[in-house]
Amino acid sequence: MEWLDAMRGFTMILVVAYHVAEFSFAESEKVSASLPFLVLFRMPLFFFVSGFLAYKATWIWTPQSFASLTWKKLKVQVLPAVVFLCVFLVLKGRFPFFESLGKALQSPTKGGYWFTWVLLQMFLIYYVVAATFQRWGKKVENVAIVVLWVVMLLAYISLYMPRTLGKWYETDWMMYSSFYETLKFMHFFVLGNLVHRHWKGVQRLFDAGWFLPVLVVLAFFCCADIFKWHTMKLEWTNVPKTLAMYTLMLIVVMFFRYYQEHFTRQTRVGRGLQYIGVRTLDVYLLHFILLPKLPEVGKWLDSHHPNFVVDIVLAVGVALVVIAFCLLFSNILRMSPFLKENLFGRKETLKSPKD
Secondary structure, eight states: HHHHHHHHHHHHHHHHHHHIIIIIIIOOOTSSSSHHOOOOOOOHHHHHHHHHHHHHHHHOHHHHHHHHHHHHHHHHHHHHHOOOOOOHHHHHOSSSSHHHHHHHHHSGGGTTTTTTHHHHHHHHHHHHHHHHGGGGGGHHHHHHHHHHHHHHHHHHHHOOOOHHHSSSTSSSSHHHHHHHHHHHHHHHHHHHHHHTHHHHHHHHHHTTTTTHHHHHHHHHHHHHHHIIISSGGGGGGGHHHHHHHHHHHHHHHHHHHGGGGGSSSSHHHHHHHHHHHTTTTHHHHHHHHOOOOOOHHHHHHHHHHHHHHHHHHHHHHHHHHHHHHHHHHHHHTSHHHHHHHHHHHHOOOOOOOOO
C-alpha cells in the first residue's frame, strides 16, 4: 500500500511542524491557531499506522519467532533513542549533561524521545496477546484483540477521571517507564491492527455514502466544542476531544486511500511523501537536534492571532526544511553499515558490482 507510506510521511511532516510551532516559534497551545488542531490527530495517526503494519496475516507465532521479533524491536526502538537523546542533551541541554539526562529520564516524554520507547511497549503487549491466543484460531485471536482495544480505551479514559479514580498514574514507575504515554495512545495502535485484520469490511464502510458525512459532522461539532463552546466540564471535556481524534484520524486515512493514485511512486508528491514515510525513524531521531530558534515568528503570529492558514504554512514550510536536513544527515550516517543497522535498524544489502 504505497498510500500508507505516503500517509506516514505526511504524519511525520505534521509531527515536525508541531515541534516547529512549539519549540522554534515558541508558540503556546492557548494562543496558536495550529497547535491545538494538529495535536488532535498527528500522534493517533502514527500509532494507528504502526498497529496496522504490526499485523501480518501469515505470521506464525513460535517461541523462536517471538524471541527474534522482540530482540529486533528492542534494538531498533531503544538504542537509537538513547544515543540521539544523549547527543541532543550535549548540544542543546540547558543543564549539565547528567542533570539533564536525569530530568529527561524522569519525564514520561523523555525530552521528546519517548515515541520509540512507548511504541516498543505497545509492540510487546500486542505480541504477547497475539501469540497467546493464536493457538486457539484466528477468530479467538481477533476477539482477544478487540478485548485488548476495549481495555486500552478504558485505561485511557481512566487517566482523565482523577476526581473519580484518583491520580493513580502519578507514580515514579509510570513516569520513568513512560507507560503513562502508552496508556494514552495504545488504543489507536490496537484500532489500526483491528482495521488491518478486517480491511475488506472496513473499506466497505469507508465507501458507504453515509459514513464520511457522519465523520465530518462529528469532527466539526467536537472541534467547535473544544475550541469555542466548552460545554463539557472537568473530565467530560475529554469526550469531544477523543471523538475529534478518532474522526479526524479516520478522515485522513480515508483521504489517502481514496486519492491513492496521487500518492504512488509515479507522482512527485507520492515519491516525496513515501521517501519521508520510510525514513520516519531517521527524521524523528534527528529533527529535535536541527530545530531552529525563531521566537520572532511566534511573536508575530501571536500578534496576528488567529490566522490558521499562515500559522500552518509557516510551520510546515520550516518543517520541510528541517526534514530535508534530517534526510541529508541520515544519508551521511547510513554510509556506514554499522551506523545504518544500529541507529536506524536497516541492514546493509548486497549490491551488484557496476562496470
